[in-house]
Each structure stands twice: as C-alpha cells, then as structure tokens.
Amino acid sequence: MPEIKIIDLQFKSLDHAIAAYLLPTSEGPILVETGPHSTFPKLKEDVEAMGYQMEDIKHVFLTHIHLDHAGAAWALAETGAKIYLHPFGAKNMEDPSRLMESATRIYGDQMDTLWGQMKPISADQLIQVEDQQSFRCGDIEIKSLHTPGHAKHHIAWQVEDVIFTGDVAGVKIDNGPVVPPCPPPDINLEDWKASIDILRSAKPSALYLTHYNKITAIESHLSALENILDDWAAWIKKQMQAGLRNEEMVPLFMAYTADQLREAGLDEPTIELYEAANPSWMSVAGLVRYWTKKES
Template sequence: MLHLIDSLHLNTPNVICVAVLEAEDGTLVMIDCGPEIVFANTIKGLRQRGLPPEKVGHLLVTHIHLDHNGGAWRWQKEFGTTVHVHPAGAPHMVNPAKLVASATRIYGERMAELWGEIQPLPESSVAVTTDNQEIQISNLQLKVIETPGHAQHHNAYWFEAERILFAGDVAVVAIGNGPVVPPCPPPDIHLETWHQSIKRVRALNPAQLLLTHFGLRQNPEAHLQELESRLENWADWMKLRLLEGKSEEQIIPQFQQLTEDELRAAGVTQPDLADYEQADPAAMSVTGLSRYWRKYHPEAIGEK
C-alpha cells in the first residue's frame, strides 16, 4: 500500500512529499525522506496513518540533494534504516563535506533553517545500487532506473505492480494541478543526458509519476512533454542572456520575473507561487544553467 506524507517543509504544504510503501510483513519502504528538519513532521505523519516509524527498514534515495535526502542519516541513526543510493552519490552520504560545501554556496546562512542537521552515514548502512537492479523487500519489488541529467547520481524507482515511477527530480516540480518546472541546480545539470533520461521514463509507460515536489501526476506523457519544452526554453533563454554578457547577479531577477510570468499565465496564484519558489529557487537554476553553458558549450555563448 502506498502512503503519501506531506512533510510540511518550513510549515508549508505541498513542497516535499515523502512516499512510503507498506509491505505485507509490515516493513516500510520510504522513497526520499526529505531534509533532517522535516524528520519530526514525517514521524507524525506516519503515526497518523498507524505506521510505526521503527518499521522504516529501507530508504530508496533518488538523489543526494539535501531537500530530498539530507535527513537520511537520522533515519539510519534512529531506526537502523538501510539506505539505497546510486554509486556516485554513496560516497557523499558517507562523507558529506563536499555536498555541504556545494549547498552552502547556494543557500549560505539559510542552511540550518532549510535543511536542519547533516551528518555522515555509516558505510555499513549504505546499499549501493546498480542500474536495472531489482530490489525485493517482502512482497514489494522495485527496479532501479538510473536517470541522470538533473544530477549525475540520480535514480528513479519503478514499481511495476502499480505502474508508478518514483521519479525524484528527473520529472521535476509540479504543485497541485500547476505547471511543470525543472529545477536546474549546479554542479552537474546536463541537458542532453536529462533528455535521454526522459526518454527512458517514457519507455516505461508509467500510469503515474510520483514527484517529491509534489505528489502523484496522472498524465505522464503530457507532463513529460511540458517538462521537455520548458527545459529547452529556459536553457535557450539563459544562453541569450549570457551572450549579452550579463552576470548571474543581473540575470537572477530577470529569471525570477520570467518564471513568475509563466506560472501566472498558467493560473498559479499565491501562495502557490511561493511554494514553487521554495521547491525550485530561481537563483539556483540560474547558477546551474549558467554553469551548464560555460562547462559544456562555451562556444555557444561566445567563450573559448
């Protein structure tokens, strides 16, 4: 049985969804636990559904970004949870120093406010995944689908019994019935790889996509088409700004206006505008897209 828990990040609904599968033997399988700061809220959500937190035996990590799995260490420490993670992400969960440094460059003094505490996982608690691996937990079977692009260490998890893909951020952000927006964080967003991952998602023909930001989406093909279109449009828009010689500091307010205009045109109003910004900060995507062009296609923006 699938349970969806709103972790109420910063006391805001519809930003970070924690998905939990309940196996026949009572084991709970969590997909993306969120940051440590929502640990207590998630515990409360489990208990409200009659689910004992100590039964969370497995955590399937889509990727190691702090909004998705910064709290993994807490579940392992409190309940001995086994943490399943992509091989490129595993070292950073055992030693999160580089992960913390990278996030601090984006969030600065807000790190503790946004994510809570960050601690290393014992190496013995980490189960490194492989592509197409079948993870069997009691009656539940989930297949690892490597889906890089948003991050090189990204997995999705295919629950074929219900034709649900736990998509993490490969299928990005959509709040309520709102539009699809792609978070583009540094350091390793790669658009060509992301499009290949979208093709792989499409080939599964899922009935539903489960998004960490936020919840189940019932029309995967329309969702993926909108994602691909906006990803390309945002990348092209950023390329033009860089060709104009503008700095990231100059681009950020323009990009914030662009995204707000797009959201409003799609019918999004407050407080959902703020929820989108919380789930997908404009400054983060500006930095990520700028880095993408400078690292992979400098000639396209007039750089050597």
C-alpha cells in the same frame, strides 16, 4: 499495487512543497525519499500516525542526495534502515562534510532552518545501486532506473507500473505547470532528455513527483517538461550571449519564470510555493554552468 501513502513534509510550513512516500509491505514499510532533516519531526509524526515506528522502516530509497530529498537519511540509518542510492552519491553520504560546506556557502545562517543537520552514514548501511537493479522487500519489488540530467547520481524508482521520479520528471504543484529544477553542478540537457525517454519507455500508469504530485497524463506532462527545459535553457543562453553575469540574470529570470506561472493562471501564493520548491536563482547557476561546460 501496494497502497502508496503520501507524506507532506510541510517544508517551510508550506503545503505540497516536498513529499516522501511510504509503502507498506508484508515485512514492514519502505520509504522513498526522506526530505531534509529539518522536516524529520513531521515525517516521524506522520509515520507514527499511520501506525508505524521509525524503527519499522528498514529500507529507504533515495532518488539523489540533494538535501531536500536525502537530508534526513542519516536519521533513518540511525534507527536501523539501509539506504539505497546511486554509487556516485555514496561517498557524500558516508562523509557529508563537503556537501554541507557547499550548502553552507549558499545558504549561510539559513542552513539549520532550511535543512537541519546531516551526519555520516556507515558504509555498510549504504547500498550502492546499479541501473535496472531490483530489490525484494516483502511482497514488493522495487527497481532502479538510472536517470541522470538533473544530477548525475539520480535514480527513479519503479514499483510495478508506477515510478517515483525525484526531480527527473520536474516540479508540478497542485494544478500548476511542470517546471525543471536546474541546480548546479550536474545539469545536462542531453542526459535529462534521454532520462525522460527512459520514463516513457517504462510505460508507467503514474509518476509520483517529490515536488509534489501524482501524474497520470504521462505524455503531456513529459512533453511539457521537455519544452520548458528548452525554453529556460535558451533564455539563459541568450542572456549569456548578451554579456550578463549570473547576479544580473537572477532577478530577470525570477520575473520571467513568475510571469510564466501567472500566464498559467497561478495566484501569488502558489507562485511563492513554486519558488520554495524550486528556487529560480538555482536554475540560473545550473544552466549557466551547463552552457559554460558545453561551449568550453
């Protein structure tokens, strides 16, 4: 198994909010996830501290195109990297204008601070990856596992018996519990649970989460993720049935999820870190959309 170098991108100047993973190979390093463009200077600093230049990275593997995972991909493409991603995500990386317009409607004047820029990537540098497709990079083989549920264009990447899970295995920071990131528009509980079973069936020795942990207690982690996913979805459905609007649910859900983290023994700074990595209000929007589509 190659050495896996964890890069803490210090998103919002916080420890353990977003990770990228660098794997040395016999033909230069590969990168799994890029983080947002706002953290690109930290990515570059750490890559150089490991003895590489950004130009040495010729292969970048994205789990999905959300800005916290893929926002700096274009900067790696500019230094010569090929970008490996799900076919459903390629169009928005070739022309990110709609993606950025949508994000700007949500984040407004915080866009630059949170996410930075996103520029187009040439189609010939975007490698559209099918399910179970493998790539050889020097002495490493990396295989795609299409794992929708969080996003329809989600891929988990397997190297030998470890899997880089993006968001499909949830968010778990330090010693806190696992929680599911549920942003719109693609949340689908049935697909997500099927994807969790894909992870199980691969029998990994470890899962590497982008937010932000190495997991070796695989079954207990995945079972806890399924349970909290059901819990959150049921809570949202109950509020919808009571006639609450999204904006009314948000503060209530933020309090509900914060209380869950307190009950798990987390202090307030760690609860704030969870909120930075996985904003509660995004899960309200995503789960409301899920139930609305399911029941229409």
